[in-house]
Amino acid sequence: MCAHVLVAEDDQRQAELLRQYLRAAGHQVTVVHDGRSALAQSRRQPPDLLILDLMMPHLDGLEVCRALRRDDSGLMVLMLTARADEDDLLTGLELGADDYLTKPYSPRELVARVRTLLRRRRPSRDKDDEVYVAGPLTVDAGRHRVEVAGTVVDCTPGEFAILAAMAARPERVFTRTQLLDHTRGIERSSTVRTIDMHVSNLRRKIEPDPRRPALLVTVYGLGYKLTGEP
Structure with missing residues (x-):
């Protein structure tokens, strides 16, 4: 390229x-x-x-x-x-x-x-119609749908906002404050601690072994990232 x-x-x-x-x-x-x-x-x-x-x-x-x-x-x-x-x-x-x-x-x-x-570069399109793929994870922003290896996963609006933001830019490190920004307007009472809870819940839903996350991983001292190749 x-x-x-x-x-x-x-x-x-x-x-x-x-x-x-x-x-x-x-x-x-x-x-x-x-x-x-x-x-x-x-x-x-x-x-x-x-x-x-x-x-x-x-x-x-x-x-x-x-x-x-x-x-x-x-x-x-x-x-x-x-x-x-x-x-x-x-x-x-x-x-x-x-x-x-x-x-x-x-x-x-x-x-x-x-x-x-x-x-990661994609043609400019309406973000509401975007479909993001990161490893086994597919996030369909338009349909508000998440799949892991073809299996549909139910997510709360806050969880979906976080996952969609990270799936749009796999391998990018997101700080907790950045992820908090993505939940504003969805969860008015969200805090940095809420982000950690969302990440923990998402790991239970998308990781084969939530205790050893391979997809939604912690970057110590900085935040979280979504890997494209778990």
Whole structure:
């Protein structure tokens, strides 16, 4: 799958290495070295995916991501961070980053992550008519129907809202606060603790062994994700 990838990385040697690996994988690559250039380039010629380093001059990666989401940009973002602080990762995910890698990382792993993210792209359609598939799980938003390996599973409105959001972007980490946003308007009294309860109930319904979840998994310190290949 050939795509236009924008690399925003202030380390010029690292940026050039990424350019070489991504080009070898068949992608068109544009490289910038600071946050302002990343934002300007993303607005001028929106790429299919932005690889965004958090630590950059002029504007850091979080500010770039925040500005893009204010633009209502649907651009996919893969964050790169050398920071070990979970707060930075949480902030990036809250701002709408689709995935992240912590430095040091393998360029081959990055290319694999890029390939996975690009596979998630779908033609723009009415979300109410969308059907999402993640491994054995099928979520039909229009019919409000969930199936696991062909078996229909009954879900409450709150459970369905969470599952549909995660099935639309498999492998993406969702924080509890993000999942809470998806239940607003459905469950006015929802709290972060409610999200944990919904996840626990969903695991009983969709997992072969809820005590060892393989589909709806915990990403410790961050939140939850739905895997496409349990």
